[in-house]
Amino acid sequence: MALVYFVPLLLNHAYASSNCDFPAIFNFGDSNSDTGGYGAAFQPPTKPNGETFFRQPVGRFSDGRLIIDFLAEGLGLPYLHAYLDAVGPNFTNGVNFTTAASTILPQRNVLPLGGFSPFSLNLQYIQFTRLRNNSHFIFNHAKGENFFVKRVFDYLLPKKDYYSRALYTFDIGHNDMTAALFANMSISEVRGLTPYMVGNLSATVKSVYNEGGRSFWIQNTDPSGCLPYLLVNLAVPPSQIDSVGCAIPYNNLSQFYNDKLREAVLQLCSDLPLAAITYVDIYSVKYSLISQAHKYGFEKPLVACCGYGGDQFNYSPQAQCGGTIKANGAQVFVGSCDKPSVRVNWDGVHYTEAANKFVFDQIVNGNFSDPPFSLRMACHRKAN
Ligand SMILES: *[C@@H]1O[C@H](CO)[C@@H](O)[C@H](O)[C@H]1NC(C)=O
Ligand SMILES: *[C@@H]1O[C@H](CO)[C@@H](O)[C@H](O)[C@H]1NC(C)=O
Ligand SMILES: *[C@@H]1O[C@H](CO)[C@@H](O)[C@H](O)[C@H]1NC(C)=O
Ligand SMILES: *[C@@H]1O[C@H](CO)[C@@H](O)[C@H](O)[C@H]1NC(C)=O
Ligand SMILES: *[C@@H]1O[C@H](CO)[C@@H](O)[C@H](O)[C@H]1NC(C)=O
Ligand SMILES: *[C@@H]1O[C@H](CO)[C@@H](O)[C@H](O)[C@H]1NC(C)=O
Ligand SMILES: CC(=O)N[C@H]1CO[C@H](CO)[C@@H](O)[C@@H]1O
Numbered sequence: 001m002a003l004v005y006f007v008p009l010l011l012n013h014a015y016a017s018s019n020c021d022f023p024a025i026f027n028f029g030d031s032n033s034d035t036g037g038y039g040a041a042f043q044p045p046t047k048p049n050g051e052t053f054f055r056q057p058v059g060r061f062s063d064g065r066l067i068i069d070f071l072a073e074g075l076g077l078p079y080l081h082a083y084l085d086a087v088g089p090n091f092t093n094g095v096n097f098t099t100a101a102s103t104i105l106p107q108r109n110v111l112p113l114g115g116f117s118p119f120s121l122n123l124q125y126i127q128f129t130r131l132r133n134n135s136h137f138i139f140n141h142a143k144g145e146n147f148f149v150k151r152v153f154d155y156l157l158p159k160k161d162y163y164s165r166a167l168y169t170f171d172i173g174h175n176d177m178t179a180a181l182f183a184n185m186s187i188s189e190v191r192g193l194t195p196y197m198v199g200n201l202s203a204t205v206k207s208v209y210n211e212g213g214r215s216f217w218i219q220n221t222d223p224s225g226c227l228p229y230l231l232v233n234l235a236v237p238p239s240q241i242d243s244v245g246c247a248i249p250y251n252n253l254s255q256f257y258n259d260k261l262r263e264a265v266l267q268l269c270s271d272l273p274l275a276a277i278t279y280v281d282i283y284s285v286k287y288s289l290i291s292q293a294h295k296y297g298f299e300k301p302l303v304a305c306c307g308y309g310g311d312q313f314n315y316s317p318q319a320q321c322g323g324t325i326k327a328n329g330a331q332v333f334v335g336s337c338d339k340p341s342v343r344v345n346w347d348g349v350h351y352t353e354a355a356n357k358f359v360f361d362q363i364v365n366g367n368f369s370d371p372p373f374s375l376r377m378a379c380h381r382k383a384n
Contacts (some may be wrong), residue, residue, distance in 0.1 A: 005381065019223070020379035022075050024094040024162040025068075027203070028124045029171035029348060030117075031061045031100030033068035036082035037119065038100035041344030042111055046236035046322040048306055048336040052353050059085075061100055063305070063340045064353025067094070067219075067282075070360035071169065074375050083127050084119075091157050094166065095131060097124035103176040104197045111182070116179050121172055125204050132163055132211070148216075164212040167378060171207075171219040171282075173197055177253055178224065181234055185342035187249050194257045198264040208284055215379040216277045218260040223287045228304045228348040237329050244291045245302045251287070258283055262370075269382070275383045281368040285359050286351075290344060296358060297342060304348040305337040322347075 027033055036059025039045055050057040053064030059082060060066055069079050072081035080096035080105070082087035101117035102221045104122070110118040117131050119127075135157045138149055158166070180190040204218055223249035224230055234248045257282075265279045293301040307314040314337075320326035324333045337343060351359075366372040371382035 001025075006051065006297075019376040020167075022077070022165065022167045022215065022379065024158050024166040025072060025075065025077060025080060025169055026094055026128060026166050026213075027068055027080055027096045027098060027169045027171070028121060028128075029068075029098040029169070030102040030175050031098070032174070033066055033083070033169070033171045034061065034100045034102075035059055035066065035068065035080050037084045037095045037096060037098050038117065040082050040084040041099055041117075041119070049322060049347075050086040051336060052340055056217065057175050061350040062346050062353055062356065063336060065356060066353075067356045067360050067363075068169065068171070070364075071088075071167075074360070074364055075167070076180065083124075083131065089160045089170070090155075092133065092155070092159075093162075094158065095128070098172075099128050102172060103173055103179060104172055104200050105176055105193070107179055115182070116175060121200060121204055125207060128208070129211070131157075131164055136160065163327060164214055165379075167215045167217055168205075168213050169217045169219070170201065172201070173221045173225055173257060174254075177198075177221075177250075178230065179255065181230075181250070185314070187253055190253055193255055194260045197257065198260045201261070202264045202268055205268055205275075205277070206272065209275055213306065214275055216268075217280060217375075217378055218261070218277065219280045219282045220261055221254050221283065223251045223283055223290065224254050225252075226287070226290045226302060228302060228307070228313035228345060229317070231302065232313055232315050232348070233317060244292070246287075254283060265370075271282070276379050278373060278378045279370045280363050281370075282359060282363070285362045285368055286355075289355060290356055293344060296352070298358075299342050300345050303343075305340050305343040305352060306335060306347045308332070308334045320347065363371060 024337055039059040045057050045061055051063050072079050077093045080094050080201055099117045099119045102119050104121045106120045107116040110116050138153045139160050177190050180193060213296040230250055236249060240248045242248050262279055265277055269277050269348045289296060304314045308319035308325055309316035319334050321334055324331050340352050341354045343352050346352045364375050366374040373380055
């Protein structure tokens with residue numbers, strides 16, 4: 001599949017001529033944008049996660065930066081701290097409410113006994129309102145008379161006006177579908193969940209809007225049928241593998257969800273007259289990276305860099321990135337490949353820093369956005 005750009009609409013330049021001044025990012029999502037929430041609540045990712053950029057594990061499931069890190073850099077903001085991080089977080093320029101394994105809809109099968117995160121989107125939203133309420137409380141009750149509390153507000157929390165001026169980013173939905181697939185639901189049953197998923201996501205956007213949020217950046221979900229962990233754990237017959245090597249039914253499902261999400265975003269644009277909502281087509285960028293990896297300087301797009309299990313996918317559920325496995329009588333550390341910088345997939349589930357950077361470079365100018373505004377223009381509304 002070739003790169004398909006959204007045809008630019010006729011823009012009213014009065015609407016979209018100046019850069020936005022986003023002072024903060026509030027992010028809602030899953031492991032693709034988790035900068036430490038899962039690590040704070042459950043088990044922190046271990047080495048070799050983080051090795052390429054941070055030189056140590058820093059809460060992210062990747063060898064380096066995530067798309068959300070590049071978004072923060074692109075807006076001139078510091079990387080986001082996780083809301084759940086109790087030690088030394090600085091929320092001045094935003095907060096990351098995601099945890100790895102998060103879903104939109106609450107799940108039964110949650111950690112520590114199950115496989116998914118209990119911090120689904122509705123809980124992430126409650127955490128957001130709690131942070132905002134408490135910030136406002138401190139602001140309203142600490143005007144100078146309580147120096148210490150005032151300092152907390154000044155140096156660690158978003159300013160009051162940041163909540164309306166921030167960029168609210170969403171990257172979530174993938175795990176709802178894989179949770180259902182792992183629970184043996186059929187593809188058509190999983191399709192039946194998508195209206196609830198987009199319904200809950202839309203409801204969260206509306207709640208944030210009703211509290212003053214105005215700029216929203218909503219990323220669609222990736223071609224999950226190209227991920228080693230699904231190709232191994234939920235293998236499909238060869239007749240359902242496309243020319244690239246991806247599982248057609250799962251990619252088809254991602255596209256089905258993305259179509260529903262796009263419709264929901266269009267509906268939100270008409271329901272929320274003061275909102276600027278950008279829909280970002282991550283699926284197309286990632287599928288073109290995977291299907292034309294060599295053209296873009298990458299190799300082995302369906303093979304995990306950090307994994308175990310051989311040439312085809314290098315992924316095994318029993319021996320995941322950072323773990324150990326007994327092989328030929330010896331303990332073997334499941335470490336990184338030689339050149340993560342030319343690899344797409346990091347650990348069978350998540351992407352490498354190089355792939356995340358590629359995606360960011362493709363989306364930052366608005367070429368995959370609707371409306372086709374660049375990241376720095378994402379506070380502008382499409383002219384009606
Ligand atoms: C935050 O304040 C709003 C409005 O007063 C209230 O509806 C909401 O329940 C509060 N949220 C939390 C988590 O305290
Ligand atoms: C938190 O970050 C802001 C913005 O980068 C900075 O001005 C502030 O000093 C930081 N707070 C602390 C306690 O370091
Ligand atoms: C799904 O089906 C497989 C194969 O029939 C079975 O081994 C597995 O236990 C099932 N999983 C669930 C959650 O029911
Ligand atoms: C949110 O999802 C639940 C199912 O978990 C569903 O019952 C509810 O109707 C959804 N809410 C919206 C606004 O779509
Ligand atoms: C892909 O999805 C469409 C519906 O969106 C369906 O008609 C088609 O059969 C699916 N193809 C495969 C190979 O799953
Ligand atoms: C993306 O858009 C910019 C202008 O905003 C253009 O210069 C660039 O060539 C586009 N990138 C690609 C890959 O087409
Ligand atoms: C746990 C974690 O990922 N913390 C990171 C939060 O973001 C800061 C940068 O703002 C990193 O230095 C931390 O490692």
